[in-house]
Amino acid sequence: MRTIKFLLQKEFRQIFRNKSILAIIAVMPVVQLAIMPLAADYEVKNINLSVVDHDHSTYSQELVSKITASGYFRLMAYSSSFKEAMQGIESDQADIVLEIPAGFEKNLIREDEQKLFIAVNAINGTKANLGGAYVNQIIRAYNQDIRLELVQPTRMNPIPVIEITATNWFNPSMNYKVFMVPGILAILVTMVGGFLSALNIVREKEVGTIEQINVTPIKKYHFILGKLIPFWILGNVVFTVGMLVSYLLYGIVPLGNMGVLYSFIAVYLLAVLGLGLLVSTFCETQQQAMLIMFFLMMIFILMGGLFTPIESMPEWAKVVSSFNPVTYLISVMRLVILKGSGFRDILSHLGIIASFAVVLNTWAILNYRKTT
Template sequence: MIGIVIKKEFRQIFRNPNILRMMMVMPIIQLIIIPFAADYEIKNIDLAIVNQDNSSYSQRLVQKLVAGNYFQLVEAGTDYRTAQESIEKGHADLIITIPHDFEKNIIKENKATISISADAVNGVKAGLGNLYANQIIGQFNAEIREELLVMPRHNEIVNIQTFSQNRYNPHNDYHLFMVPGILALLVTMVGALISTLNIVSEKEKGTIEQINVTPLKKYQFIIGKLTPFWILGMISITIGFIISYLVFGIVSLGGYLSIYLYSGLYLLAVLGIGLLLSTFVDTQQQATLFSFFLMMNFVLLSGLYTTVESMPGWARFLSDLLPPSHFIKVIRSIFIKGSSVVDILPEFGIMAIFAVVLNGLAVLNYRKRA
């Protein structure tokens, strides 16, 4: 019985080029484009320098700031007000002011101040610009300190340097971080949206009523409906892995078996969301709007673009209630850290609960309507 439904679903899916396009082409395009756009690293910050000192030290600092590809010098002058204006006009993001007596103070008083003002309208850019500038100034500081060390009266200065190491993702490669996350969202889209649309379209056309008067059991219909989408979901994950490898050279550090086991379980949970949604709505339009709302929350609360740990407690709680948050976390830890099935066993348990609860609710709600 279930086989008959599955056969029918596959026939319809393969006859509808739009579904296939959505399931296959969309992941390919999104995986190739989004990771490049969703890059946390900010380069080309527009810098205005107000150099009021015009000494050899201040010249060296300016050169150092401009040398890397973090900053782009858009203005150099001596007047702070001109620099301020160019921030207001949006030409510059950051102003670094080197005061008068900069060199003199370093040599004589052993300390100097530099002011950094950032346009905080784009907070991320301002924060990172500040950070980069601090780092470069720190390096500059260390350099001149070494030079001044020859003078004995300076050698009591303690030099503190920070040393940071990014474990598991040593070069802080954002693609390695983003790609598994984007993969997770794609699978969610395929599982939740397309399966909902499919079931709701049967409601709209009235064919579901015809199915309801046949001896086909509810569970047979549901399993028959969801199985093809489960298979398609697994295929689109596979396509995703292939693209991650071909385009970004990303290979999972952990075993693919654990990834597939976990993804299979996750797809069950997501299909449960789709099924549940389809019992609430009557038209494809409602289904689309509703899943758009869901996807927004998934994207923003799941830790894909935002950091779950820095959210307030209630938001972290909400995030924990969303299956994609767990999926993204687990896929990242398998991909980047190489976690094994044993390491993520508790996560398997959590996802299994999601799958059972969501599908259970969907089936209960489905029965009532019949």
Template sequence: MRILKFLLVKEFKQIFRNKAILVVIMVMPVIQLIILPLATNFEVKNIALAVVDNDHSDYSRALISKITSSGYFRLSGYCNSYNEALVLVEQDKSDLILQIPPHFESVLLRENSERLFIAVNAINGVKAGLGSGYINEIIQQYNQQLRSKLQVPGKFNLGPTIQIQSSNWYNPNLNYQLFMVPGIMALLVTIVGGFLSALNIVKEKEAGTIEQINVSPVKKYHFVLGKLIPFWILGNVVFTLGLLVAFCIYGIVPLGSLITLYTFVMVYLLAILGFGLLISTFCDTQQQAMLIMFFFIMIFILMGGLFTSIDSMPDWAKMAAKFNPVSYFIAVMRMVIIKGSGLYDIRGHLLTVLGFAIVLNAGAIVNYRKTF
């Protein structure tokens, strides 16, 4: 224990002396939490719309103004022909073309039906899908309005209609930040826990200082604990900092208890530190460790459900996500912070991550014995 204390003192001295690491630990959470949730917004807005109005009637104008006032569309061109509008799409000035046929108003009134034509630039699939979805919905609404206006009150209905009322649970205002902030906090804890611990151990190898430690009475477990404990503490500090930033900037207060959150974070840090340790046993230089960690963290994050939902991934990717500790962390963060889940609700996640912690650390220690 005495030796461990000296190792920890040394470790903290080195960490606090390395300005770059301090900046990473203290400033990165704040900056990332401020920038990322605001920038990574998946709502598609400002879709450039080109209109080919061959009717120039009250009805067509009302439709266009309804579309543009929705906030999702921006009128980028008012063209005389479809070909003219297509040029705008080719120049990337428009994403979507709405063609209103001649005599739109009169045909609609006379025959009770008329057709509109929509063409979408589908290079960006998400934008195309959402854009045509939005415009369809707006036209539907417009259609409803027309019907109710044209129907003579008192007359019986033309047919049964279904009205849908939806209510949003857990995030009633569909606040995008409430969704992103917990995920980004998971990301920060992962980077500090995994990256820094792996780099730190490899640094000792690279500088040769590990030789000096190895010829001293310091035992392997002393050395490993001396590396894990500081970054375990730092991981908790970064997480706390993240919670504070989430509260101060976004006003996010976890609905669930802090005890539940910290219990999970503490176990999760053990797992991700074990992962960093395992990587460090394979590497001889910080450069190698950096590249390998970068590779894994990229995959962990992109396939961890931070940006895209795991449920909509193909089956093989869903299987892979089961082996991704980050996906459990992101899920738990959202469950506890947004939904208010308790320890009992996250027990499956907690036990799985505990399993990761045991397997990764055991693997690291076994491999550690081999390499030295």
């Protein structure tokens, strides 16, 4: 125990003298949480719309103004021909072309039926998908309006209609920030913990100080614990700062118990730090460690369910993400913060992360060699 006391003393002195580490802890959560949720926006706005109106009628005017009034679209051009509008798509100035055929109004009134044509630029998949869906939705709503106007409402609908009313539970206003911020915080905690711990031991290798440690009778697990504990505390600090920022900037207050969150984070950090330490035992230089951590982080971020739901991934990817610690943290963060889940609901997550922690740290201790 005394050895650990000396190790901790040394480690904390070094941390507090290292301005860049302090900056990472203080600035990274604030800046990232302030900027990233604004950029990682699921609502697609400013979709560039190009309209080809062959009809020039009141109805076609009304439809276009309904679409532009939705706020999602920017009317880029009124083209006279579809060919012209296509050029807009080709030069990436337009995302969607809406073609209104000649006689739109006339046919709609006389024959109660009309067709519209939408061409979508699918280079940006998300924008195309959502843009197409928005246009569809608006046209359907417009369709309803016209029906009301043209068809005298009877007591009973002449055609059976199923109308859907949806309620969004746990995030009633579908505020994507409430959904993204906990996820981004999860990534942040992972990055800070993983990088700091991985780089720390490798730095000692590079500078040569580890050589001096390795000729002492220090026990391997003492040394690893001496590295683990300071960064565990730092990880908790980053998490706390992150929670404060998400409260102050986005007003996010966890529905669930903070104690549940902190107890999960406590175990989670052990797993992430264990990974960092394990990586450091394999690397000789900070550059190697950095590249390996980047590789892992990319997988962690993209396969952790932050941007895309894991349920929609192919089977092999689901298997990969089940070995991704970030998956569990993001899930627990959302469960506790948005849904107010309790300790019992996250127990299986906790169990899995705890076994990650045990495996990674044991492996790191075994792989750390005082003698080569």
